[in-house]
Amino acid sequence: MTADDSYRRLDDDDYPAYTMGRAAEMLGTTQGFLRAIGEARLITPLRSQGGHRRYSRYQLRIAARARELVDQGTPVEAACRIVVLEDQLEEAQRINAEYRRTATRHPADV
Structure with a gap:
């Protein structure tokens, strides 16, 4: 791996760079909270070779x-469901906006 590859990882939003302890610290929460939202399947942390989240x-x-x-x-389970629904709504709005852009550029034959 080159130094350029390492630097690219720093810009990658999906790169699993943070340990559970560091993630909890950054969020100002507990490791138990991270486990709870994992159990609720809101997020699924990747595992290191040693099995750490x-x-x-x-x-x-x-x-x-x-x-x-x-x-x-809000209870943890409900909060997780709300976040999932918010994410789905955002994605649907993005798809609709893209559809409107392409429909305006290429009007359907009538």
């Missing part, structure tokens, strides 16, 4: 949103 920046953003909801009094 590793989290990506993308997963940390999702975990941070779930933590916001839990801090507001």
Whole structure:
């Protein structure tokens, strides 16, 4: 692996760069919270060769949103479901916007 490859990983939102301890510290939460949202299948951390959980920046953003909801009094399972639904809505809106852009450029034959 070259130095360029290593630097590219730093920009990769999906690269599992953070240990469970570091992820919990960055989010200001506990490792138990990360385990709970993993059990609820909100995020699935990758495992190191030694079997330790590793989290990506993308997963940390999702975990941070779930933590916001839990801090507001939402149960963990419900918070995880809300985050999934928010993500699905965002994706549907993106697809619709893309469809509108292409439909405007290429009007259907009538």
